[in-house]
Each structure stands twice: as C-alpha cells, then as structure tokens.
Amino acid sequence: EVQLVESGGGLVQPGGSLRLSCAASGFTFSSYEMNWVRQAPGKGLEWVSYISSSGSTKYYADSVKGRFTISRDNAKNSLYLQMNSLRVADTAVYYCAREGLGTGAPLDSWGQGTLVTVSS
Amino acid sequence: QSVLTQPPSASGTPGQRVTISCSGSSSNIGSNVVNWYQQLPGTAPKLLIYRNDQRPSGVPDRFSGSKSGTSASLAISGLQSEDEADYYCAAWDDSLNGQVFGGGTKLTVL
Numbered sequence: 001e002v003q004l005v006e007s008g009g010g011l012v013q014p015g016g017s018l019r020l021s022c023a024a025s026g027f028t029f030s031s032y033e034m035n036w037v038r039q040a041p042g043k044g045l046e047w048v049s050y051i052s053s054s055g056s057t058k059y060y061a062d063s064v065k066g067r068f069t070i071s072r073d074n075a076k077n078s079l080y081l082q083m084n085s086l087r088v089a090d091t092a093v094y095y096c097a098r099e100g101l102g103t104g105a106p107l108d109s110w111g112q113g114t115l116v117t118v119s120s
Numbered sequence: 121q122s123v124l125t126q127p128p129s130a131s132g133t134p135g136q137r138v139t140i141s142c143s144g145s146s147s148n149i150g151s152n153v154v155n156w157y158q159q160l161p162g163t164a165p166k167l168l169i170y171r172n173d174q175r176p177s178g179v180p181d182r183f184s185g186s187k188s189g190t191s192a193s194l195a196i197s198g199l200q201s202e203d204e205a206d207y208y209c210a211a212w213d214d215s216l217n218g219q220v221f222g223g224g225t226k227l228t229v230l
Contacts, residue, residue: 035219037165044122044206044223045159045224061216062216104152104171105170106170108167
C-alpha cells in the first residue's frame with residue numbers, strides 16, 4: 001500500500017524557516033516524480049513544487065520561487081521542502097503527492113498533510 | 121485568482137446528474153490532459169479522473185470526465201449524499217512549467 005507521511009509543520013514567525021519532510025513507503029520511491037501542493041485555510045489547492053525522480057529537475061510556483069527548495073533522498077525514501085523567508089500568506093496545509101508514471105500522469109497518491117502556520 | 125476557472129458551487133438532489141466545468145487556455149488544458157480530484161470534508165484530495173476521462177480503480181462509473189479544446193467537465197450521475205465534496209480540475213501548464221488547479225467547486229447534495 002502506498003503511504004506518504006508528511007511531518008515538520010508548525011508555528012513559525014514571519015521571516016522564519018521550516019523544513020518539511022515526506023516519508024514514502026509501499027512503492028519504489030526512486031522511480032517516481034514528486035510534488036508539494038498546499039491549501040490555505042478555507043481555500044483551494046495550490047501547486048508549490050515538482051522534482052523529478054532523480055532530483056535533477058525542479059520546478060516552483062512563482063509564489064515560492066527563490067524562497068523554497070525541494071529535494072529528495074532516494075536512499076531514505078524521503079522528500080523535503082525547505083521553506084525560508086516565510087510569509088503569513090504561506091500559512092497552509094502542505095501535502096506531498098506522488099506523480100504517476102507516464103506523460104500527463106496525475107497526482108495519484110497524497111499524504112495526509114502537515115499544517116504550517118506563519119504568524120507573529 | 122486560479123488559472124483554471126470552475127464554478128464555486130454546484131448542487132443537485134439524490135439521483136440527479138450534475139456537471140462541473142473547468143475552463144483554461146491553450147497552454148494548459150488546450151495542450152495537456154486534465155485530471156480531477158475529489159476532496160471530502162477534512163481529508164486529503166483523492167484522484168477521481170485522470171487523463172481527461174479515465175477512472176482509477178475503485179472510482180464508481182457514475183463519475184465521468186471529458187475534454188474539448190480548452191475546457192473540460194466532470195459529470196456525476198446518480199448523485200449520492202456521499203458525493204458531497206469539493207472537486208478540483210488540474211492540468212500541466214507549459215508556460216508556467218507547473219501544475220495549475222481550478223479554484224474548486226463545492227458540490228452540495230440537497
């Protein structure tokens with residue numbers, strides 16, 4: 001069974017940093033591209049970042065470019081999101097999501113999410 | 121303001137058929153496949169329809185998807201109370217180099 005478990009969320013002051021982790025199990029992690037998607041309280045889904053299976057290709061939403069860094073450790077079956085210079089607008093539940101195989105593959109498995117609250 | 125446009129709400133009575141639209145542009149829906157996600161209250165999103173009209177195993181055939189040009193739609197027939205949820209369309213955007221989502225449609229079963 002595919003499992004994605006996020007951790008690392010919490011309360012942080014504006015301008016602070018936080019590192020989210022996503023532990024993957026039940027599939028060959030190194031074969032899959034991964035994404036982070038967030039959802040602000042009471043709002044819709046917003047894609048945050050993408051990383052290829054090898055980690056060599058990364059994409060970011062304009063709203064986080066230059067502040068967030070996505071990475072992965074295939075030996076540890078883990079995905080990360082380093083978040084710096086956090087803003088109040090970054091407050092959201094952050095989900096890690098697996099991208100299925102093949103062109104145009106959907107986000108076929110999601111974690112339960114971890115809440116990040118940016119507030120003074 | 122979401123890149124893909126969905127109606128904020130939809131409703132129907134049990135047994136009815138409802139459709140949810142999703143409008144985009146040539147850089148997203150016009151040139152890439154559309155996926156749909158269902159988010160039940162208090163839970164993580166779940167894949168509902170992929171590659172425009174494909175259902176993952178376990179998704180009832182009451183759910184169907186279609187795409188034409190720069191628009192897509194999700195249809196739910198035989199509406200049931202457990203279908204009450206938020207529904208999101210999504211597609212890759214070639215200009216933004218990222219996934220784009222619709223703003224979500226809250227479906228109410230009356």
